[in-house]
Amino acid sequence: MDIIKAGPFPLKKEQFRMTVNGQGLEVAAVPTARLSDLLRKEFQLTGTKVSCGIGRCGACSILIDGKLANACMTMAYQADGRSITTIEGLQKEELDICQTAFLEEGGFQCGYCTPGMTIALKALFEEKTHPTDEEIEEGLAGNLCRCTGYGGIMRSACRIRKVLSGGKRESGF
Numbered sequence: 001m002d003i004i005k006a007g008p009f010p011l012k013k014e015q016f017r018m019t020v021n022g023q024g025l026e027v028a029a030v031p032t033a034r035l036s037d038l039l040r041k042e043f044q045l046t047g048t049k050v051s052c053g054i055g056r057c058g059a060c061s062i063l064i065d066g067k068l069a070n071a072c073m074t075m076a077y078q079a080d081g082r083s084i085t086t087i088e089g090l091q092k093e094e095l096d097i098c099q100t101a102f103l104e105e106g107g108f109q110c111g112y113c114t115p116g117m118t119i120a121l122k123a124l125f126e127e128k129t130h131p132t133d134e135e136i137e138e139g140l141a142g143n144l145c146r147c148t149g150y151g152g153i154m155r156s157a158c159r160i161r162k163v164l165s166g167g168k169r170e171s172g173f
Contacts, residue, residue, distance in 0.1 A: 011030045012030070013028045013029055013030055014028070014029070014030075014031055014076075014077075015027070015028055016028075016029055016076050016077065016079065016080045017080060017081060018079045018080060018081065018082050018083070018084055019082070019083045019084065020039070020043060020045070020084045020085075020086065020089070021045070021084070021085060021086060021088055021089030022089065025043060027042050027043075027076070029042070029076040030076065031075060031076055031077040032075050032076070032077070033075065033076040034071065034072055034073075034074070034075065034076075035062070035071040035072075035074040035075065035076060035078070035079050035084070036048055036050050036060045036071035036072045036074075037050075038076060038079075039062070039071060039084075039086060045086050045088050047086055047087035047088050047115045048060050048061075048062055048071050048086050048087065048115060048116075049112055049113075049115060049116065050071075050072050051112065051144075052072075053072050054072070054073070055070040055072060055073040055142075056142075056144070057113075057116075057143070057144045058070070058113070058116040058117070058120060058140075058142045058143030058144060059112060059113055059115070059116045059143075059144075060072040060116060061115070061116035061117075061119040061120050061123075061142070061143065062074075062084055062085060062086050062119060063084070063085040063119060063122065063123060064079065064082050064083070064084055065082055065083050066083075066085075066123075066126065067123065068119065068120055068123035068142075070142075085119075086115075086119075087099075087115035087118060087119060090118070090119075090122060096118075096122065097125075097160055097163060097164070098118045098119075098121045098122045098125070098156075098160055099118055101121075101156040101157070101159040101160045101163070102114060102117075102118055102152075102153075102156045104156075104159060105152055105155040105156040105159050106152045106155075107149070107152040107153045107155065107156030108149060108152065108153075109145070109147035109149040109152070110146065110147050112146065113143060113144065113145045113146065113147075113149075116143050117140065117143050117145070117153055117156075120139060120140055120142065120143050121136075121139065121140070121156070121157055121160060123139070124136065124139035124140075124157075125160055125161075125164065129161075129164045129165075130161060130164065130165055131161065133154075133158075136154065136157045136158075136161075137154075140153065140157070
């Protein structure tokens with residue numbers, strides 16, 4: 001049968017379970033639903049932004065099992081059984097060190113990229129507590145700031161490094 005004559009394929013929802021910001025959640029979704037849409041629409045976690053929708057800007061950055069990922073490129077079936085951390089999940093009793101650094105250093109302008117940048121830095125500093133300036137730039141390479149606020153973002157990253165290294169200044173930023 002010709003695919004045009006066959007008509008649209010039925011979209012059957014399935015149940016998916018995941019831990020989001022420490023909370024076990026379940027959602028009925030089409031397996032190919034974007035995780036970014038589930039986070040924003042089903043779980044009302046709107047800190048995860050969608051900009052390009054093709055994994056190039058980093059606005060939708062999240063952690064999946066502690067690793068940096070683009071929520072716009074992750075399908076519901078890929079998140080099943082996984083642990084997801086969004087920008088909302090970084091804060092425990094107090095703001096996370098990465099969130100605090102962005103506030104103290106003015107690491108944002110319009111703020112649209114800030115959640116993704118913060119998550120990317122969280123992933124970087126979880127992996128390497130004392131990255132070089134070049135490693136910081138590489139760690140942020142998948143994130144774009146439309147306002148070109150990279151100076152403040154780099155100052156924020158350097159503040160995190162300074163705090164983690166006991167207050168020693170080691171960068172020109």
